[in-house]
Amino acid sequence: MNPVSLALIGCGNLGRVHAECVSKMSEARFVAFVDVNEAAAQACLKDFGGEYATNNTERVFSDKNIRAVYICTRHDSHAPLAIAAARAGKHVLIEKPLALKMEDCEIVAAEVRKAGVHLMPAFKMRYYPLIQRAHEFIPQPQVLVGQMMDSRWGDNAWAQDPVQGGANVHSQGCHTTDILRHLAGSEPKRIWAAGGALTHPGHPCIDQCVAAIQFANGHVASWIQGDAGMGQFTSKFFLELFGNGGRTVQLYDRFKKAVFFDGKDTWTEERTDEEGFLFENREFILALREDREPALTTHDGIQATRMVLAADKAIRTGQIQEL
């Protein structure tokens, strides 16, 4: 079978990470690279091979050879590009967040449904092997802790921009809310959060968030998100699961290490590499090859953003948000 033909839209840092992952797989290849900055697209073509580089997104949407597009641009262009891709009949892998507003998420979902294409939000945390191990070990954690704490973002970083990025909680919070919802195995029911613009005082966006989430199955999670400084033991990513029989797992060191406790014995498991990106790419490509829905869908993208926006509202109003 011929490799699946893909186009990369957004050839910056993350676009290149995905191109690197796909270059390790024989089942797919990027044939086209698109960026408003054509030099970035040309650099990808040179480094990863393919057929053409362009600054014209329409060219890949009308290219019948291309089955799927990767959207790896800044956040304000995610929804318009996803809508255009769906209308052109292309499957989509989209970097997080799906969109910064619920209305945009819903429009994307409607267009994807109407077009009958698949859209997979790129929540790489689902694909870290030790998170998957932890989930098998504690399939129904009653209590969860999820922390994603970065070093302070630069004031002029694009992701700090209210329109292009949304600052740390809007930009990255969906990684943590998605993995907590996934591990809880249940939809979120209510959320309360405290926080504000604490590392960037005066900024209109929320950069720190400490939230309590209750899921429909009664299980609960504590969620910490921000750019107040990277814990040297935890690393940027930290997760903790508490289950029946005293079972616990702590995942740290960018999810390359995990400490398991079964109520009696304790042991550590380690991975040498961070494999989330590679394995999420594999899932998307295999779904295309097998003509099936990927494990993650538009609904997952919507729910992750819904939780982030509810936390934002709780912070601004002081009110518990029902979801």
Ligand SMILES: NC(=O)c1ccc[n+]([C@@H]2O[C@H](COP(=O)([O-])OP(=O)(O)OC[C@H]3O[C@@H](n4cnc5c(N)ncnc54)[C@H](O)[C@@H]3O)[C@@H](O)[C@H]2O)c1
């Ligand atoms: N999953 C993760 O762990 C992770 C980590 C970092 C960033 N990201 C996400 O990846 C995405 C891109 O982030 P980045 O750090 O690569 O940013 P970046 O600025 O390095 O790259 C974005 C690229 O998109 C191009 N671009 C902007 N608008 C465009 C348009 N309309 N059409 C075509 N090209 C356009 C820009 O010129 C730029 O080259 C964001 O959604 C970000 O949140 C994900």
